[in-house]
Amino acid sequence: MATSTTQHVLSSIKLLPTGCFHPDKRNSCVLSNSVGRRCPSARNLGLVCASNTKSSVIEPVQLPGSPKSGVTPKKSGESTLILIRHGESLWNEKNLFTGCVDVPLTPKGVDEAIEAGKRICNIPVDVIYTSSLIRAQMTAMLAMMQHRRKKVPIIVHNESEQAHKWSQIYSEETKKQSTPVITAWQLNERMYGELQGLNKQETADRFGKEQVHEWRRSYNIPPPNGESLEMCAERAVAYFKDQIMPKLVAGKHVMIAAHGNSLRSIIMHLDKLTSQEVISLELSTGIPMLYIFKEGKFIRRGSPAGPSEAGVYAYTKNLAQYRQKLDGMVQ
Amino acid sequence: MAGVISHHALASSQSHWCPAKNSRFEKRTGSVRLVYVKGSCGSSSRKLGLVWASSSQSSVMEPMHLPSDGNSGHTPKKSSESALILIRHGESLWNEKNLFTGCVDVPLTPKGVEEAIEAGKRICNIPIDVIYTSSLIRAQMTAMLAMMQHRRKKIPVIMHNESEQAHRWSQIYSEETRKQSIPVITAWQLNERMYGELQGLNKQETADRFGKEQVHEWRRSYDIPPPNGESLEMCAERAVAYFKDQIVPQLVAGKHVMVAAHGNSLRSIIMHLDKLTSQEVISLELSTGIPMLYIFKEGKFIRRGSPVGPSEASVYAYTRTLAKYRQKLDSMVQ
Numbered sequence: 001m002a003t004s005t006t007q008h009v010l011s012s013i014k015l016l017p018t019g020c021f022h023p024d025k026r027n028s029c030v031l032s033n034s035v036g037r038r039c040p041s042a043r044n045l046g047l048v049c050a051s052n053t054k055s056s057v058i059e060p061v062q063l064p065g066s067p068k069s070g071v072t073p074k075k076s077g078e079s080t081l082i083l084i085r086h087g088e089s090l091w092n093e094k095n096l097f098t099g100c101v102d103v104p105l106t107p108k109g110v111d112e113a114i115e116a117g118k119r120i121c122n123i124p125v126d127v128i129y130t131s132s133l134i135r136a137q138m139t140a141m142l143a144m145m146q147h148r149r150k151k152v153p154i155i156v157h158n159e160s161e162q163a164h165k166w167s168q169i170y171s172e173e174t175k176k177q178s179t180p181v182i183t184a185w186q187l188n189e190r191m192y193g194e195l196q197g198l199n200k201q202e203t204a205d206r207f208g209k210e211q212v213h214e215w216r217r218s219y220n221i222p223p224p225n226g227e228s229l230e231m232c233a234e235r236a237v238a239y240f241k242d243q244i245m246p247k248l249v250a251g252k253h254v255m256i257a258a259h260g261n262s263l264r265s266i267i268m269h270l271d272k273l274t275s276q277e278v279i280s281l282e283l284s285t286g287i288p289m290l291y292i293f294k295e296g297k298f299i300r301r302g303s304p305a306g307p308s309e310a311g312v313y314a315y316t317k318n319l320a321q322y323r324q325k326l327d328g329m330v331q
Numbered sequence: 332m333a334g335v336i337s338h339h340a341l342a343s344s345q346s347h348w349c350p351a352k353n354s355r356f357e358k359r360t361g362s363v364r365l366v367y368v369k370g371s372c373g374s375s376s377r378k379l380g381l382v383w384a385s386s387s388q389s390s391v392m393e394p395m396h397l398p399s400d401g402n403s404g405h406t407p408k409k410s411s412e413s414a415l416i417l418i419r420h421g422e423s424l425w426n427e428k429n430l431f432t433g434c435v436d437v438p439l440t441p442k443g444v445e446e447a448i449e450a451g452k453r454i455c456n457i458p459i460d461v462i463y464t465s466s467l468i469r470a471q472m473t474a475m476l477a478m479m480q481h482r483r484k485k486i487p488v489i490m491h492n493e494s495e496q497a498h499r500w501s502q503i504y505s506e507e508t509r510k511q512s513i514p515v516i517t518a519w520q521l522n523e524r525m526y527g528e529l530q531g532l533n534k535q536e537t538a539d540r541f542g543k544e545q546v547h548e549w550r551r552s553y554d555i556p557p558p559n560g561e562s563l564e565m566c567a568e569r570a571v572a573y574f575k576d577q578i579v580p581q582l583v584a585g586k587h588v589m590v591a592a593h594g595n596s597l598r599s600i601i602m603h604l605d606k607l608t609s610q611e612v613i614s615l616e617l618s619t620g621i622p623m624l625y626i627f628k629e630g631k632f633i634r635r636g637s638p639v640g641p642s643e644a645s646v647y648a649y650t651r652t653l654a655k656y657r658q659k660l661d662s663m664v665q
Contacts, residue, residue, distance in 0.1 A: 090486045096508060100500040102489035102515075104475040132497070134489055138472055141438040152424045155436035155468055159493060163466070163519065166434040169531035174430060181436075185497065197503035 077251035078294040078318060081244075082120055083266065084257045086139040087112025087286040096199050099192030099226065102133045112286030113139040117146030119304040120288050122323045126252040127180050128153055129244060131187040131259060140181060140257035143288075148326045155181045186239035189259035193226020219275040229279065233265035240266050248293040263289075270298040292316055412628035412652060413582045414457050416589040417597050420473040421446025421620040430533050433526030433560065436467050446620030447473040451480030453638040454622050456657045460586040461514050462487055463578060465521040465593060474515060474591035477622075482660045489515045520573035523593035527560020553609040563613065567599035574600050582627040597623075604632040626650055 087109035091098040105113065120143065128144070130136045137155070144153045157163040169175050195203055195215070203212050215223040222228040236258075247254055256266070260283055268278040270291060283289070290301040294316075421443035425432040439447065454477065462478070464470045471489070478487045491497040503509050529537055529549070537546050549557040556562040570592075581588050590600070594617060602612040604625060617623070624635040628650075 094486075096505075101503055102491060102501055103486055104478075104489075107479055110476075110479075132491070134471060134475065137468060138475065141468065141472065142444075144438075145441055152428075152437055155438075157436060157466070166519075166522070166525045167436055169435055170528045171430075171531040171533075171536065174531035174533075185500075188500070191500045194504045197505040197508035199505075199508075202505065202507075 078292055078316060079248045079251050080123055080125075080253045080319065081248060081270075081291040081293055081298070082123060082125065082253075082255040083263050083283075083289040083291070084113075084116050084120075084139060084143060084255065085260055085263050085283045085285050085287075086135045086257065087116075089135045094199065096197060097192045097195040097203065099190060099196040100133065100188050101196050103135065105135050105138055109135065109285075110138070110142060113142035114146060116286045116288050117143030120255070120290075121146045121148045122326055123290065123304065123319060124149070124253040124322050125151075125179055125255045127182065127247055128255045128257065129182050129184060129187060130257045131189070131262065132183050132185045133188055133259070136187070136257045136259060137181075137183065140255070143255075143257065144179070148329075151177050151179045153181045154178045155183060182243075184239055184243070186235045187256065187258040187262045190229060190232035190261035191227045192223055194224040195226065217279055219279055229261060229265070230275070232261045233268060233278075236262040236265040237269045240269065271300065411585040412626055412650060413585050414459075414587040414653065415578075415582060415625040415627055415632070416454055416457060416459070416587075417600065417617075417623040417625070418447075418450050418454075418473060418477060418589065418591045419594055419597050419617045419619050419621075420469045420591065421450075423469045428533070430531060431526050431529040431537065433524060433530040434467065434522050435530050437469065439469050439472055443469065443619075444472070444476060447476035448480060450620045450622050451477030454589070454624075455480045455482045456660055457624065457638065457653060458483070458587040458656050459485075459513055459589045461516065461581055462589045462591065463516050463518060463521060464591045465523070465596065466517050466519045467522055467593070470521070470591045470593060471515075471517065474589070477589075477591065478513070482663075485511050485513045487515045488512045489517060516577075518573055518577070520569045521590065521592040521596045524563060524566035524595035525561045526557055528558040529560065551613055553613055563595060563599070564609070566595045567602060567612075570596040570599040571603045574603065583630075605634065 086105065088106045089098060089103050089109055090106055091101070091103045092109075093106050116139070125144070125147065128140050130140045141153060154169075157167040169178065195212075198206070200212075214221055215226075218228065220228045220230040222231060244254055244256070256263070258266075263283050264278055264281050267273070267281065267283070267289070268275075273281065284303075287303050290304055292299045292301055420439065422440045423432060423437045423443055424440055425435070425437045426443075427440050450473070459478075459481065462474050464474045475487060488503070489501075491501040503512065529546075532540070534546075548555055549560075552562070554562045554564040556565060578588055578590065590597070592600075597617050598612055598615050601607070601615065601617070601623070602609075607615065618637075621637050624638055626633045626635055
């Protein structure tokens with residue numbers, strides 16, 4: 001376990017590079033010294049430096065006996081947004097175009113989900129959004145197994161009246177200890193049409209190498225009967241704006257477990273990327289991306305340090321306090 | 332990896348079976364006995380099997396498809412037999428907290444994940460053509476984690492039919508790939524028994540609210556439902572109806588089926604397969620993470636107990652067909 005000293009922190013405000021950053025004008029100047037360490041044990045030796053932006057005091061942790069039902073919205077509240085791209089699937093391994101075919105994770109993909117969970121185990125999560133595909137849902141569940149707050153993720157069912165009725169919880173106490181998980185096809189991977197199930201060689205043979213390259217790398221040219229990245233972005237961002245934004249505005253902390261293209265689409269919207277920029281954006285699998293939503297703006301915070309990484313990580317004061325509360329909780 | 336000596340095997344061919352409590356051993360038509368050494372799944376140990384013919388006719392089935400085979404699946408044959416595997420999911424996050432779960436969609440604990448993986452190792456040599464699971468993630472994850480251990484290496488793919496778009500969007504455009512896939516069909520009819528107003532309550536809270544005897548009655552009776560919930564009878568009605576409508580035709584067609592589901596939906600199915608009375612079924616407990624194997628043959632279900640775990644050295648009675656499938660797996664280039 002390594003520690004950093006204050007002056008080191010102050011002089012080197014650094015975000016963990018993930019190789020996919022678009023250097024944005026950042027509003028950040030709130031930092032805390034958070035030491036990367038394994039989640040379950042040690043005390044937080046964190047050091048918080050007040051920023052020059054006002055942060056309100058949010059009570060991100062609900063103690064078990066608390067009458068509050070969740071994080072209540074406050075003026076100039078801030079909320080966190082975590083994006084996680086699922087790891088290796090069984091078709092990735094076989095080099096097949098997957099799209100919306102519902103294939104599960106490999107053991108490696110399972111590990112990636114667990115590792116991702118360790119990186120976000122100290123960040124508050126009030127609601128989870130995922131696609132309708134099992135690889136993203138499993139990623140969310142496996143990641144949340146690592147979370148220190150120990151709330152139970154529960155998938156919400158609304159596909160029919162009966163499904164809704166049958167999934168009701170009858171204890172207030174239990175509901176408070178639950179994190180709702182909402183599944184949405186709009187967060188699915190880009191639908192790859194007639195390429196789904198083909199391997200990359202088969203596809204090049206059938207359609208020609210340049211054509212395949214064009215489908216994969218263009219913004220608005222869809223494969224036969226499939227979606228272009230533009231089409232994927234349209235339904236993913238629309239869903240984000242309709243369903244997820246209101247939660248963030250209300251002060252809820254959100255996690256989205258989804259796919260390469262649906263997440264790129266959302267990042268394109270958050271970071272205001274051009275279509276040129278988005279097609280070269282690669283989101284690492286299993287490495288969560290953190291944004292802070294504050295005063296209507298999204299501030300990218302990079303990727304939370306893994307448990308064995310000792311580094312400087314810029315949190316907000318609220319997140320540092322949340323971390324402290326987790327440390328102080330009786331486990 | 333332990334070896335088993337053949338004469339030992341011959342003498343004690345039934346000792347390893349894991350019968351469920353109060354289960355009945357039906358008169359078996361099978362006297363096909365297969366004795367072989369169980370190596371650990373995924374290892375390259377050779378099979379030292381010994382097979383002798385049974386007195387009942389077993390047809391020769393080709394349970395395995397080599398990758399470039401022209402067949403698109405198992406073709407039905409007369410007097411064919413198929414395997415039926417039942418797996419109950421392991422520990423969920425609410426089991427751990429001692430809360431009534433029912434149809435609330437809570438995931439597995441790390442222990443539940445382990446149980447699924449262990450269950451998978453036990454069935455890694457048994458052919459599977461189609462998988463049925465409930466609409467709850469703990470059963471679906473169990474199916475996926477179990478299949479990760481399967482030696483045939485086909486890929487489970489969940490079918491989506493909740494809408495026209497969902498169906499269209501999930502289409503696979505390669506014959507080759509489809510042949511290497513195992514369809515996974517999700518069905519609410521295989522869900523856990525719906526526990527109504529008890530869902531989310533802990534056992535103490537419930538006893539306080541309703542009284543201990545009342546709670547015991549709901550949990551242990553056959554036909555008394557908790558408030559706004561299902562009785563075991565109601566659960567059995569929709570689970571067995573689904574089984575008869577959707578799953579039995581697959582077995583009749585010679586397909587090997589795995590069902591990954593829940594305590595009550597599986598008990599309901601076992602009640603049907605073993606023709607148990609309501610008295611018998613309410614005391615039937617199905618172990619979590621321990622798969623139950625049935626052979627479907629000539630319209631009858633023959634219980635075959637639980638396949639041994641990879642570290643258990645013992646005799647396991649398979650049918651000749653399953654033994655051949657195992658042989659093919661052993662000889663496949665991995």
